[in-house]
Amino acid sequence: MKKIISLIALVFLFSFSKTVEKLENGTYKVELDKKYKEIGMNDYEFTLENEKFFYRLNDVKETFLIKWIDESSFIVEGLTGPMNPNKLEKKMMEEAFFFFKITKHDGNVYYFTLGEDKDEYPIYTGKFIKK
Numbered sequence: 001m002k003k004i005i006s007l008i009a010l011v012f013l014f015s016f017s018k019t020v021e022k023l024e025n026g027t028y029k030v031e032l033d034k035k036y037k038e039i040g041m042n043d044y045e046f047t048l049e050n051e052k053f054f055y056r057l058n059d060v061k062e063t064f065l066i067k068w069i070d071e072s073s074f075i076v077e078g079l080t081g082p083m084n085p086n087k088l089e090k091k092m093m094e095e096a097f098f099f100f101k102i103t104k105h106d107g108n109v110y111y112f113t114l115g116e117d118k119d120e121y122p123i124y125t126g127k128f129i130k131k
Contacts, residue, residue: 021105022071023128025049028110032126041124055079072102080114098123 027047037043044057053064053076064078075081080098081089096116104111108130115122 021102022068023048023074023102023110024130027131028128029131030126030128032124036124036126043126053079069099073099075099102128 025048027045030044030046032041032043042057044055046056047054048066051066053066055062055064055076062078064076067075067077069075075097080100098115099117101113101115101117102110103113110128110130111126112128113119113122113125
């Protein structure tokens with residue numbers, strides 16, 4: 001009986017969980033979590049247009065290419081890793097690489113981590129807020 005109740009509870013919980021979706025084209029504000037701002041990291045903005053990632057921080061504007069790993073994970077070539085990796089960098093990237101992972105989607109807010117897969121200590125975490 002306990003197993004049946006537990007199973008029903010799990011089905012109920014998962015039926016109401018929000019699915020993580022791929023980012024849509026548009027402009028996003030990146031709000032880093034408080035602990036990262038306290039050590040001097042800054043919020044920034046980006047615009048996503050298909051496979052292009054237009055980065056803006058203060059007066060700095062750069063364009064990068066985005067490579068989707070799956071529906072909720074992506075690499076920004078030149079930002080999360082080298083744009084044109086050499087042989088050694090390619091070998092290192094086979095073992096570990098950094099990427100954005102969308103962990104939750106709620107309306108126009110996408111929560112994310114930036115780090116390696118199953119990284120206990122990500123580079124930073126925060127949210128993308130679609131404008």
